[in-house]
Amino acid sequence: MAAASTAQKVQEVREVTRIERIGAHSHIRGLGLDDALEPRQVSQGMVGQAPARRAAGVILEMIKEGKIAGRAVLIAGHPGTGKTAIAMGMAQALGQDTPFTSIAGSEIFSLEMSKTEALTQAFRRSIGIRIKEETEIIEGEVVEIQIDRPATGTGAKVGKLTLKTTEMETIYDLGTKMIESLTKEKVQAGDIITIDKATGKITRLGRSFTRARDYDAMGPQTKFVQCPEGELQKRKEVVHTVTLHEIDVINSRTQGFLALFSGDTGEIKSEVREQINAKVAEWREEGKADIVPGVLFVDEVHMLDVECFSFLNRALENDMAPILIMATNRGITKIRGTNYSSPHGVPIDLLDRLLIISTTPYSEKETRQILSIRCEEEDVEISDDAITVLTKIGMETSLRYSIQLITAANLVSRKRKGTEVIVDDIKRVYSLFLDESRSSQFLKEYQQEFMFNEVGDKEDAMET
């Protein structure tokens, strides 16, 4: 059995370290479904909302199998019923490899680019291409570096580099360029390095564990790595997933990569996009690239106007189109840009193409469970009574309001040097921060006192 376990393990390495903040939906780790795609009552951060999660699970399977390109889904329901949470759950369940782009409807409108450009970019951010890079590298631990300066003033330096792995050791003769690179990288004996054979680039991977005790004090960035195993000259294959949008940006200006950071990509010419599409199709034929269609999530889709909806209709018909998931909490609303009303503010011809998932408000028990999960996520100790009070508040006002009270109550409890949040803490923040209905009440009573008050008589507060 030993043979089977030692044979080839293909490495999966994430290229960038991600620092995650606690956000409104950061407790969601997936849809929380079992193998039969049935939702568990409380799982992976999701609570209740079983029919919607079940439906989302089915769609997820269809996405994974690549069976639906260019399909669209609408999640509709009251505010605070888990619409965005379900989309987040789907994103987490799809994994790192599948591109998932999340935008809000109103983001489309910007001075810097047209609506169609913004939508096109959003679509192309959701389509990935998998490619492979192959290089020959020499990877080993530096045993010794010997560089000789010539006896006479002029003349090139010569040197020898001794590298080893767990299985072998050898000496390389160094040319001027390599000596320069090594000096620049400050390579020392005991470092583990990689030399790219094609480019001559040297990368320091770290220091060898065997040299950990060489010095009593090391710099903060010192990383210790195991001595490499196997042959010195290895063939390294790396698989990348790039989105079509990234390719567009790289190819549309000379300093493309800065644009990726600043977001200032401007309008990308359609000729560039057409050429890229053609190239990608060619690579697909030659087996050099895999297309990875992802998911585009558009929240507050009722903010899009009728032109955007026409664009969406067309874009969904492209054979590389990603899955479009939309969410809205509006009922029958006017379609922006027209005077016609329609369910959810979405034109009927688009509604026709959609799979619609509806969400329902949470029960008291579910609300309590969600609040407990959020308390855990925000690292807040809370007493049972306090959670009960918070649940009641959540049911009477809104789920979001009670979630926001959690951190505030935590601060109040820490101020009084308590170990956990108790009912008094909740009462205090409840009186300090108003929810929507109390705030509207207050407004109705005191509207005269507010500036720019439009409802009311001639004695305007503006007089002062």
Add this chain to the structure above:
Amino acid sequence: MYTNSARQKMETQSRQESPEFVLDHFEEVEGLAEEIVTDKHQIIDLDRKRNKNREALRALGKMQPVPGKDQNNIESEIGKLRDNLKPKVSKLRELEGRPEAKGFNLEALSRDEINAVHY
């Protein structure tokens, strides 16, 4: 009592659960894993040889821009072994019931092509 297809299904199932089938399957998996490990060791040995040859040629002052016939032979041997490793590993993953490693069977892109799409 049972339909034909149900009977066939039960027969396949019982065959797959039979000790002979399980033994055969394990034999195949172990054999393939053995092959892969052996190939890897062979690559290591060849690389060692290649390095020693290179050092020797250097010492004798005979290093030419184009490496000699021996070195070329070793290069091609190593290349062949590596090329054959990939389908073997693929098959092993299949036998073990593991999903295929993503992008495993893609053709590699040239340096220019990579620079056109990735930083």
